[in-house]
């Protein structure tokens with residue numbers, strides 16, 4: 069897969085089958101669209117292309133920096149590459165770009181720059197300045213400029229009834245990993261670097277790798293305790309993760325910490341990828357360390373039980 073950092077950098081001598089959107093999460097609804105795109109490009113001897121925008125239009129137009137996204141740009145690249153996409157164009161979405169009228173966008177970008185033979189798009193897609201144009205306008209432009217428009221119907225989209233917003237809400241408000249992972253079609257994951265903590269974990273018999281996530285816009289599920297898995301030095305390792313402020317300790321900062329089961333070694337400064345499989349419980353405030361350690365032992369038991377019954381319904385992202 070080739071990645072382009074702007075529309076104007078794109079070049080290809082083949083005609084292109086394109087789609088556009090944010091594709092946050094690259095969930096199974098998105099995967100269906102990308103599959104159509106890749107198949108259609110193969111069938112016509114052309115190349116597939118996804119045009120995506122970064123930062124998220126909501127961050128720019130509504131100046132809403134509180135929005136957390138399911139994927140970092142790096143993750144999106146990885147997921148789209150795995151689906152066999154030929155070209156990913158990441159256009160900086162800024163005020164200037166948002167001012168393109170629908171026809172300017174179609175002519176300058178889709179026709180002159182991408183030379184599309186076809187665009188595949190959802191029935192409810194709106195585009196251009198102030199989102200004024202819809203699929204019927206796009207079809208009219210298609211006739212004018214000579215490209216096909218393949219509409220993804222309401223039935224096809226509603227059939228899966230999945231949206232990035234639903235997944236974000238499930239993770240942020242409930243911590244519902246089962247629903248999120250089912251909708252994503254892969255196990256939700258994040259990456260980050262292991263930093264030094266308070267060195268308390270080891271004294272409790274549960275050392276925890278404290279992870280600082282790569283991008284601050286990456287959505288981390290609601291505070292609580294989770295079953296996770298990582299590859300450590302090439303070995304698949306089970307773990308339990310605590311996300312939150314650890315209320316047992318006064319003024320504890322927000323941390324993301326993983327205790328890996330049956331594993332011992334130094335993880336400082338390593339970059340880890342953590343896949344989140346299930347939620348165990350909310351964070352609790354304990355009366356003392358004994359009570360905390362008793363609960364950690366219980367969490368460990370729950371984690372082991374989870375794995376002994378776990379049947380993978382979805383593929384891990386990197387396999």
Ligand SMILES: Cc1cc2nc3c(=O)[nH]c(=O)nc-3n(C[C@H](O)[C@H](O)[C@H](O)COP(=O)(O)O)c2cc1C
Nearest residue numbers: 265266267268269276308310314315316327351352
């Ligand atoms: C699986 C797991 C669950 C945890 N649950 C809680 C909790 O409910 N309440 C709490 O105050 N701390 C909780 N902790 C955090 C520990 O109390 C402790 O702060 C941490 O393991 C030590 O941090 P350190 O790496 O900075 O030494 C949990 C830790 C783990 C690994």
Ligand SMILES: Nc1ncnc2c1ncn2[C@@H]1O[C@H](COP(=O)(O)OP(=O)(O)O)[C@@H](O)[C@H]1O
Nearest residue numbers: 264265266267269270275276328333334335336
């Ligand atoms: N099973 C394990 N799970 C997590 N980290 C471990 C494990 N065994 C050893 N470690 C190491 O111990 C560190 C965590 O120990 P801890 O006492 O909690 O220190 P810190 O407060 O710096 O995180 C990890 O960063 C890692 O280098």
